[in-house]
Structure formats: structure tokens, C-alpha cells
Amino acid sequence: MPNIKIVGTGLLGTSLGLALSRQGITPQLADQSKSALRLAVEYGAGELTGPEPDLVVVCVPPDATAEVVIRQLQEHTSAVVTDVASVKVEIAHQVNASGLGDRYVGSHPMAGREKGGPAAARADLFFARPWVITPHAGNTNDAIELIRDVALRVGALPVQLAAAEHDKAVALVSHLPQLVASALASQLSSGTDDELSLSGQGLRDTARIAASDPELWVQIISQNSKALLPLISGMRAELQALETALTDIAAPGSLAQVHSLLTRGNTGIARIPGKHGGKFANYSQLTVMIDDSPGSLAALFTFVGDIGVNIEDFKLEHSPGAPIGLVELQVLPEASQRLAEELEKNGWRLV
């Protein structure tokens, strides 16, 4: 088993320490904040000292990552060093400029929470999440394998990508949605309380991630500005064309512009892979009304489980002002009709 040192005991570092400890590996922990470090040790994420590490995992904020990686490469002259930052090209560039880059392999476990700090850590944070490894030409297979091994031990799914490919991918699937949600939510300031009281699930979902931490995200956005720029330009151009169409909706081409945007939105969303890598919209949906009391969800899921139908996904629809819940169940199409019949036969309110 490899000797592992974790530098930075925030959410990701402490979670990694907890996950490794569960697997019988006790990492050495380090953090410049004595209180964060002590908290992580008390939680059982690792020890203050340890043997010379085979692998150092740098889990500090994106802005500090390159500098800390270089310091660890200098301090541990035979160790492989990796990091967990969400943007890879710029950090690799800075580390390689130090001349020590051969022992640095970038990586990005795609896991996180809205809350940060060691107190928010969870041993299963990485479970079933992609862990992207972004090696460069100077890396040995052994170095890469060391990180794959850690990823697998904590239950993550290792994926290998070039750093530039990774940054381009997360710009599209993570950083662009973050900025769009923030921009949308920021428009809500113009609304009155009465207007906002008409908010439904659509707005809630579209704007949800606008609640993310600005301190972390300003670092991510600034490090990935090059990959983000064409995407933000694309969104801006899309809205600009829409603005022109809305300015004179009766003009020739205006409706076609709006219709084209809505249709291209249909095409785009169909490209997001669904649960378990399947297609997004392959499930049949049934909606059941329940009362909003302890046990009513349980009764529903017990019933569905008892008749042997697997719930692929589910969601509770909000009902502002009413003590009821609408549970949307996604099931395989072949199970849908039987489930609907059984539910109705047994007095469930299908809506």
C-alpha cells in the first residue's frame, strides 16, 4: 500500500483522508491552518506525521495549487505529486516551468458540495464520481497508475484526458452553467416579492447552482477564462439575436429566431447522458400525490418496491402553500403501465 500525504484539509482533502482511512490507509495530513488540520485529525482523516510519501495529493484552493505542488515536489524528491483543482492547463504550465514536472500528474475528482471546510467532509464524497487524470508526456505509467489506484480505492471512476481537453470539457459542462445560473439569479433582484411568489420548479432548477461559493468560483473561472470565453461569447450572441427578435417580434424572421432557439435547446438537452450513462429521457414518468407527513413517502416506495419495480429517478415537486407533495417517479417504460395500474388499484392518487 502506498504512503500518502494530503496537503490541505478543507472539504476535498479531509474527505479524501476519511475515504482512505476507511480503506486501511492512514494518510499524513498537512495544512497551514492549525485549526483545520487539528479538526481533520480529530475526524479521523489521518495523522500529523508519517513515512516519506509515495504520493502527495495537494488539495488547496486553485489559486495556491501550483505553488504548493512545486514546494511538495522539492520537499519529497522521489514522490509523485497530484492535485484536485478544477482547472488543469494553467497549473500544469506553472509546475512544468519549475523543471520538476515529470513527477507531477494533474487530476480532478469531480466531487464537491455547496459547503466547504473539513467539517463538511464526507468519506464517500468521491463515490461513483468521475476522477479525471490529466497526464502529460513526461509522466511515467507508474505515476499515473498510483493516482488511478487512489481514485479506485475511494470508489471514484478514473477517466484519462489531456489537460486542455479536460479544461474545455468542464468549461462547457460545469463552468458555463455556473455563470449562466449566476447571471439568471442575479436578474431576480429586479423582481418584487409578489412576482417571486409565482416561482415554480423550472426557475428553482435553472438557478439552483447560483448558490455556489463565489470565493472558490472566482478562482476557477479566472484559471479557465480562455476555454470559457468562446462559450460565453456564444451565449451572449444567442441572447443578442433573441434581443433583436424581441425588439420587433412582428418583423420577418423574429418568430423563426425564437423557434430556432427553442428547437436547438431541445437538441442540446437530448445530448446530456442520463443516469448510469443511459440516455436522459428514456424513462417513463408517473406522478403520485402524497400527503406531507412522516411515512407517506416510505409507504409509496415500499409499495413500488414490493411489486418489484425499480425507481430510476424521482423528484418531489413543490406545492407552494399546500401540505402535500407530488412525487415524480421515473421508471423503465416497460414497467410503467403495470406500476400505474397497481398504484391506482391500491388507492394511490396518480396525477
Added chain:
Amino acid sequence: MPNIKIVGTGLLGTSLGLALSRQGITPQLADQSKSALRLAVEYGAGELTGPEPDLVVVCVPPDATAEVVIRQLQEHTSAVVTDVASVKVEIAHQVNASGLGDRYVGSHPMAGREKGGPAAARADLFFARPWVITPHAGNTNDAIELIRDVALRVGALPVQLAAAEHDKAVALVSHLPQLVASALASQLSSGTDDELSLSGQGLRDTARIAASDPELWVQIISQNSKALLPLISGMRAELQALETALTDIAAPGSLAQVHSLLTRGNTGIARIPGKHGGKFANYSQLTVMIDDSPGSLAALFTFVGDIGVNIEDFKLEHSPGAPIGLVELQVLPEASQRLAEELEKNGWRLV
């Protein structure tokens, strides 16, 4: 009990008919499509004939609404006529120009589904949803009361707003998010399958409503273009400022621009009212890992119900490629610690 006629047996008209039938009121149904009309009657949404109506509810697409409302006002010379379209000012303007507007009261039940047509109808579509009524100065209280009565009978929550206020509100909380989600999803066409395979719940939620029906939405957007224009301009200006910042992220003020956007996003999302009219982020969250098999959700919810804790909201997090589910439970803060302890003590995997 009032005599009711429903014109248009698509999703909304058929759902309204089903809901009224359950309450012992059999509406008369009409639709220019003989097959849609027959289907609605076979479903039990109403009859082909009926007595002279006290209230006509026009449930046709937004573009056709004003014309059909006027025709119904002419045909039924003592009836009140309402409609269910998502935009109110333009329809009211056209109807009032006919000189028959005194008996027309606009309304908008805020309910819908991604699917349309009578086959998608549900008797409880309106349950616990706002039903906005937008009277004008010429309406009598009796006319308004007739629509409030129907809304209450089908379980909706009547809200009264001026038509212009309504249109401004839905532009912000419904039409802007739709266009933003469509514009975001349309950018996904530029991504490769490998890039999209890294999609997480953030992108899924932000883009979800991009799956909506373009034919319906092009009508809604075109009728509300005036209220939407300043909001789309605001979003465009926001993205333009961001584009400038990303073009030279090292320039003075660039980071501050990004940080300001993220912070204003935090402020904006906090203004969306949460479940039951409460605040959005007032619940404590616990995440439990379950295996992805029939009955495992049921076992979890049974356990939570048995210890008397109410689940305020919940969500299944997707785990691409792995047969497990992460269930996020939202509970009242005072119940959170006890629930966590009980779950852990009984072998549930808290993450």
C-alpha cells in the same frame, strides 16, 4: 353549481374537465379536432352537449385564444368567459377591442407538463398550483367570483393580479428561465460525447426545461415580448460584461466583475421562496447512499418515517456508471442531528 363549458380539449382543457367531473360538475366540451374531443369525452372529462353555460373556459393555444374568447362571448350572450393562456395583456387588449370585454376575465392556472394533448391530462394537474386571475375595471365581482370558485374546486390557489403585473411576473420567473435554459442547452451542440459524459447534476438542473415544447413556447414568448425584452437585455449585458472580463482576466477590474456576478447570483437565488412559501435554504441536508434496487428507497423512507422525521424535500443524485444512488434528504434543522445519529446507528451509509 355553475354550468361550465370548456373549449379546447388539450392538456389543460381535458385536465380541467377531469378535475371538475371528480367534483360532480360535468362540463360541456368542445374542440375543433374531433379526435381530441372524442378522446376527452372517453376519458370522462365531460359531455358533447350541455345547458347554456354560466362560464366558458377557453383552453386553446395562446395564439388562438383571443379569437376563440370573442366567438364564445358572441355565442353565449350572458356567460362569463375566461381563458388559461400564459400571457394576459395582449389577449385582454384584443378581446376588449371587440366591445364584449366586460364579460371576459383573464386567468392563468400555473400548471403544465412537458407533454401536451388530452392523453397527458391529469385530474390533479391544478392541485396546489397558483391560479392567477387578472380582472379589469369592467368586470363584476360576480364574474371574478365564478372563476375563483372553479379554481378552488379543482384545488388550485387563486391569486389576483392586474394583467400587466402578471405578464411582468411570469416574464421574470418563467419565460426568462425558459429562454436561458434553451440558450444554454443549445451551446451543448458544440460539445463532444466525451465532454458531455462529464456532465453532472448542475448542468442537468440548469438546462432541464430546455426540453419544453417549441410550438407552445414560441407563442408565449411572442405574446410577452415587451415584458421579456428588458430582462433578456439585462442577461445579455451581464454576459457581455463577463465576456469583456474573460477576454483579459489579468486586467484591473476583471476578477471583481466575475466575483460581483457570483455574489449577486447568491443574493438573487436567496429571494426565491421555498416549499410551502418558506425560505429556500432553511432545511438541513443529509445524504444517504443506497443501492439501486427495488425496495431500497422504500427501506430508507420507511426508516425515516418510523422515527417520526418528516422529509421536507429529497433528490436522487445521479452516479454515472455506478449502480448506486445518493439520496439527499432535506429535513428541519432541529430533526437533522437525531436523524443522522439514528441512520448511522442502524447501518445506513451517510455520505
